[in-house]
Amino acid sequence: MAQLSRRDFVKIAAGAAAVAGGGALTLKLFDKAEKGRPAVEGKKAASNKIDYTRARAIPTVCFGCTTHCGCIGWVQDGRVRRIDGNPFDINTRGKICSKAQGMIQYTYYPERLLYPIRRVGKRGEGKWKRISWDEALAEIAGRMKKTRESGHPERFIFHYGRDKTKGFTSRFTNAYGTPNRLNRRSICSSNRRAPLMSFYGRDFEWETQDFANSKYIVNFGGNPMEAYQGGIFMMGRMMDAIVDNGCKMVTFEVRPSATASVSTEYYPVAPGSDGAIAAAMGNVIIQEGLADRKFWDRWANYSFDKIAAHLEQYTPEWAEKISELPADVIRRVAIEFARAAPAATTLSNRGSAKHYNGPQNDRLIRLLDVLVGSVGKPGGFTLSTVRGWNGKRYGQWGLPAVGQPGPKPPGVKAFTPGTPQFDDLPQDVKDRWDEFPDKWKKKYVGELATPMDYPLSFHWYGMKVGQLVQDYIKRGRHKVEVYMSYVYGAAYGYPEAKVCREVMKDETLIPFHVAIDIGYGEHSSLADMILPEATSLERWDGHSQNSYALIPYTGVRQPLVKPLGQARPLQDILKELAVRIGGGMEKYFDYESTEEFYKAWYKNVPIAWPEFLKRGFWHDDTRSKDYELYEQPVPEAEMAGAHVDDSTGVIYKQSKRGREVAIGLMMGDRPVRGFPTPTRKIQIYDPVWQEAARFVGLPRGDLSGAVIPTWMPVPEHLTMRDDQLVFTTFKWNVHTQGRSGGWKYAAEIVHTNPVFMHPETGAKLGLDDGDMVQVTTYRPQGFTYRAGETEPVDSFQNRVKFHSGMSKKVVAVSHHGGHWEHGAIAQASSGDLKDAGKMAAYDPALVKDRDIPDNIWWRTDRGGSGNGVCINDAIPINPSPMIGGQNWMDTVCDVKKI
Ligand SMILES: Nc1nc2c(c(=O)[nH]1)N[C@H]1C(S)=C(S)[C@@H](COP(=O)(O)OP(=O)(O)OC[C@H]3O[C@@H](n4cnc5c(=O)[nH]c(N)nc54)[C@H](O)[C@@H]3O)O[C@H]1N2
Ligand SMILES: Nc1nc2c(c(=O)[nH]1)N[C@H]1C(S)=C(S)[C@@H](COP(=O)(O)OP(=O)(O)OC[C@H]3O[C@@H](n4cnc5c(=O)[nH]c(N)nc54)[C@H](O)[C@@H]3O)O[C@H]1N2
Numbered sequence: 042m043a044q045l046s047r048r049d050f051v052k053i054a055a056g057a058a059a060v061a062g063g064g065a066l067t068l069k070l071f072d073k074a075e076k077g078r079p080a081v082e083g084k085k086a087a088s089n090k091i092d093y094t095r096a097r098a099i100p101t102v103c104f105g106c107t108t109h110c111g112c113i114g115w116v117q118d119g120r121v122r123r124i125d126g127n128p129f130d131i132n133t134r135g136k137i138c139s140k141a142q143g144m145i146q147y148t149y150y151p152e153r154l155l156y157p158i159r160r161v162g163k164r165g166e167g168k169w170k171r172i173s174w175d176e177a178l179a180e181i182a183g184r185m186k187k188t189r190e191s192g193h194p195e196r197f198i199f200h201y202g203r204d205k206t207k208g209f210t211s212r213f214t215n216a217y218g219t220p221n222r223l224n225r226r227s228i229c230s231s232n233r234r235a236p237l238m239s240f241y242g243r244d245f246e247w248e249t250q251d252f253a254n255s256k257y258i259v260n261f262g263g264n265p266m267e268a269y270q271g272g273i274f275m276m277g278r279m280m281d282a283i284v285d286n287g288c289k290m291v292t293f294e295v296r297p298s299a300t301a302s303v304s305t306e307y308y309p310v311a312p313g314s315d316g317a318i319a320a321a322m323g324n325v326i327i328q329e330g331l332a333d334r335k336f337w338d339r340w341a342n343y344s345f346d347k348i349a350a351h352l353e354q355y356t357p358e359w360a361e362k363i364s365e366l367p368a369d370v371i372r373r374v375a376i377e378f379a380r381a382a383p384a385a386t387t388l389s390n391r392g393s394a395k396h397y398n399g400p401q402n403d404r405l406i407r408l409l410d411v412l413v414g415s416v417g418k419p420g421g422f423t424l425s426t427v428r429g430w431n432g433k434r435y436g437q438w439g440l441p442a443v444g445q446p447g448p449k450p451p452g453v454k455a456f457t458p459g460t461p462q463f464d465d466l467p468q469d470v471k472d473r474w475d476e477f478p479d480k481w482k483k484k485y486v487g488e489l490a491t492p493m494d495y496p497l498s499f500h501w502y503g504m505k506v507g508q509l510v511q512d513y514i515k516r517g518r519h520k521v522e523v524y525m526s527y528v529y530g531a532a533y534g535y536p537e538a539k540v541c542r543e544v545m546k547d548e549t550l551i552p553f554h555v556a557i558d559i560g561y562g563e564h565s566s567l568a569d570m571i572l573p574e575a576t577s578l579e580r581w582d583g584h585s586q587n588s589y590a591l592i593p594y595t596g597v598r599q600p601l602v603k604p605l606g607q608a609r610p611l612q613d614i615l616k617e618l619a620v621r622i623g624g625g626m627e628k629y630f631d632y633e634s635t636e637e638f639y640k641a642w643y644k645n646v647p648i649a650w651p652e653f654l655k656r657g658f659w660h661d662d663t664r665s666k667d668y669e670l671y672e673q674p675v676p677e678a679e680m681a682g683a684h685v686d687d688s689t690g691v692i693y694k695q696s697k698r699g700r701e702v703a704i705g706l707m708m709g710d711r712p713v714r715g716f717p718t719p720t721r722k723i724q725i726y727d728p729v730w731q732e733a734a735r736f737v738g739l740p741r742g743d744l745s746g747a748v749i750p751t752w753m754p755v756p757e758h759l760t761m762r763d764d765q766l767v768f769t770t771f772k773w774n775v776h777t778q779g780r781s782g783g784w785k786y787a788a789e790i791v792h793t794n795p796v797f798m799h800p801e802t803g804a805k806l807g808l809d810d811g812d813m814v815q816v817t818t819y820r821p822q823g824f825t826y827r828a829g830e831t832e833p834v835d836s837f838q839n840r841v842k843f844h845s846g847m848s849k850k851v852v853a854v855s856h857h858g859g860h861w862e863h864g865a866i867a868q869a870s871s872g873d874l875k876d877a878g879k880m881a882a883y884d885p886a887l888v889k890d891r892d893i894p895d896n897i898w899w900r901t902d903r904g905g906s907g908n909g910v911c912i913n914d915a916i917p918i919n920p921s922p923m924i925g926g927q928n929w930m931d932t933v934c935d936v937k938k939i
């Protein structure tokens with residue numbers, strides 16, 4: 042038998058652990074590297090060994106990625122040693138992934154930031170000094186107070202990536218009076234959320250299909266087996282369905298992702314073609330007489346004959362030309378899907394949605410569930426309980442009214458002519474004010490939070506257009522005094538990140554940047570001050586999300602250990618700032634402790650607080666599953682005082698605040714809930730797309746604004762040369778975006794990001810596997826940022842890796858490579874911690890981990906591959922029309938051997 046090298050073993054074993062989940066990563070990677078090496082001082086303390094007779098198991102919620110799994114931390118001698126899954130979490134059913142151990146890495150990271158630091162050199166130069174909390178907070182509060190008193194609180198910006206404080210930060214920004222609590226939804230998911238909001242009136246955070254009972258799943262580029270916002274929740278249920286239920290899962294992808302590899306069928310398709318496949322499938326379903334007419338006529342807001350006529354143009358043969366997926370496969374999959382309905386569902390994510398045509402792709406995909414009537418049915422496209430379904434009894438996520446304790450600050454008012462905020466707006470906005478539809482005027486709070494060119498980024502709720510923030514600031518569309526960043530890594534991980542870095546370095550544009558971070562990342566390196574946050578194992582946070590068990594549930598993040606050094610939780614930092622800024626802000630932060638705040642937040646969860654903390658989770662098992670919620674009757678008591686619009690059947694009632702709100706729909710003489718849309722039906726037809734298109738001046742012929750789901754191509758894919766490729770990007774199972782570079786086990790498993798391509802593509806370009814290439818990228822062609830400019834955006838270099846499962850039109854390079862901050866492991870550098878992290882504040886007492894200087898075997902000076910390359914300078918800023926979702930997966934590129 043051929044002997045596996047240690048590296049091979051690491052790759053295989055870690056891959057298995059990452060996918061299987063079900064407990065902690067039990068492998069010892071790094072510290073077993075060199076057998077017989079003498080024990081080093083402190084090694085014992087750093088070991089993961091647990092004495093279960095002494096260790097305490099404390100539940101919490103993982104912050105390793107967006108999934109937020111329930112987990113249990115084993116604490117021994119004041120140190121968290123291991124993370125396991127929490128069986129009381131009905132979403133994960135006790136499973137977690139290997140990345141959860143990253144929280145331990147974060148907490149005991151030798152280069153962790155443990156004291157506030159202040160810049161002493163030029164911004165970005167990497168020279169810092171340690172300062173006291175008092176000095177730090179006094180300066181920040183002083184600046185913020187001045188900004189507020191100048192009458193321009195909107196010049197304070199709070200820019201976050203992830204925020205699980207559950208309202209704590211909006212409380213702070215509202216109390217201060219700024220609308221600029223900016224997020225990263227456009228980077229992440231807004232192209233997929235907008236179609237869901239338009240169709241169903243809710244986007245459910247992520248989709249919540251009843252996979253456990255599915256017989257057929259058609260997956261358009263979602264990758265739950267290694268990524269997805271709820272991957273852990275989905276993967277176990279999918280595997281159960283496939284293995285125990287005979288469920289078929291068909292995956293369309295551009296590369297053989299882990300999800301593709303466990304699917305019953307996988308087809309590589311042309312990038313950006315998912316909408317064409319879905320449109321043709323819809324057509325086949327109707328032509329074959331397999332549509333569920335009863336469901337459609339009852340719940341779709343559009344005529345069946347008209348949708349049938351619209352879809353007729355989309356034949357499987359037509360779709361084959363666009364997608365390279367054989368017409369007979371499209372036909373067969375459509376028929377099988379419809380026959381399995383209602384236990385059949387679609388799935389999509391960034392693969393279908395992060396394209397210029399992504400929103401329309403997703404509308405065409407969603408159409409399939411409606412056509413076969415699987416919406417809300419067992420095994421189908423179910424919709425977990427959300428506000429709007431159940432009237433007053435349940436709040437968001439079906440929870441018994443969890444939420445912030447009072448007194449709550451009022452929200453920031455819309456800008457109106459005559460106010461200083463309005464006066465500050467760019468002239469072109471003022472010039473367009475009169476033609477700006479009233480419904481958007483009512484929500485308008487400036488160009489950063491509600492950019493006028495992207496009305497669908499705030500029509501439903503605040504999705505923002507995060508990739509344009511720095512560019513808008515550069516172009517004078519908004520002034521800034523104080524910029525605060527939190528769990529946010531744009532300078533490394535956003536498209537055309539160099540634009541972000543250029544602006545963040547410019548003190549005339551950003552006079553003061555305070556970063557709240559747990560380490561020293563690329564974005565915080567561009568701050569004037571960095572405040573060290575307590576890690577997720579050391580702090581409180583809220584948790585509430587939809588559940589694949591289809592009953593309401595919630596959990597809580599509680600501290601397992603005290604913060605190391607002088608690190609403090611965000612809540613403490615903001616509370617103290619509010620008190621120091623004063624002027625009335627402080628009254629919203631008048632509670633004893635953060636624990637008291639969260640205790641009040643969860644006060645309606647019907648289980649005693651100590652018991653809740655002991656279990657970590659609670660769910661409502663008295664409730665039946667959330668099937669067919671739209672058919673639920675509106676209770677008689679609620680009908681009292683309601684009135685019905687005779688032309689539409691929509692039932693309205695006055696809210697406490699005196700607003701007319703739709704609460705249901707008359708079905709004959711039966712008042713039922715319907716969907717939380719304006720028509721209370723599934724909105725196949727939605728005029729808001731057209732309205733937005735007209736307002737932003739979308740050119741004629743661009744179908745982004747079509748009122749019904751409509752196929753449209755990605756413009757630059759039509760004009761690209763034959764020898765050009767589409768450069769796409771993806772996530773690895775063991776890494777999380779910009780944050781995991783320094784997690785040592787993750788980095789040992791995956792530390793570089795080769796340029797994946799099909800061997801035939803390589804042969805066409807005269808390449809061999811392993812050749813070094815340069816990838817040069819170009820701007821898009823559609824109605825978007827700097828479209829049509831011919832100068833390349835940028836280029837990067839790395840080695841080619843052949844993979845025969847790829848689409849031949851694509852090169853795929855993962856996120857997570859090429860860090861130049863985040864410490865020695867992320868950078869695969871010499872391990873001279875001081876030098877590598879440029880940290881003025883690292884704690885030498887923590888530096889006991891000999892792995893770092895000794896065992897980074899992939900360092901280039903040891904003949905290794907190095908840490909890969911950051912690809913994000915080469916991905917153009919490319920917001921989709923009207924919504925502003927970043928089109929990550931469209932970039933046209935040249936690949937040349939060097
Ligand atoms: N391990 C891990 N898990 C994560 C994260 C992480 O960083 N690491 N991040 C979390 C976050 S914030 C998010 S948003 C989610 C993202 O979760 P996903 O959207 O599921 O994952 P992505 O890798 O962003 O993209 C999905 C896939 O789209 C494919 N793709 C590209 N173009 C096309 C196309 O035209 N058609 C089709 N059908 N497929 C295409 C890519 O090959 C990729 O595998 O994951 C979350 N979970
Ligand atoms: N090429 C490419 N780029 C991508 C993607 C892709 O698929 N390919 N995916 C995109 C997606 S979907 C997303 S959501 C973005 C995410 O992009 P990022 O904003 O880079 O994501 P994060 O990994 O959340 O990391 C932000 C920073 O927060 C800090 N941090 C981590 N944990 C904590 C904490 O507990 N407290 C505090 N205060 N700080 C913390 C770390 O310094 C980290 O660098 O990346 C996008 N970028």
Ligand code: SF4
Binds near residue numbers: 103107110
């Ligand atoms: S999927 Fe994300 S939240 Fe869940 S255990 Fe893994 S890293 Fe943690």
Ligand SMILES: [Mo]
Binds near residue numbers: 228229230
């Ligand atoms: Mo994301």
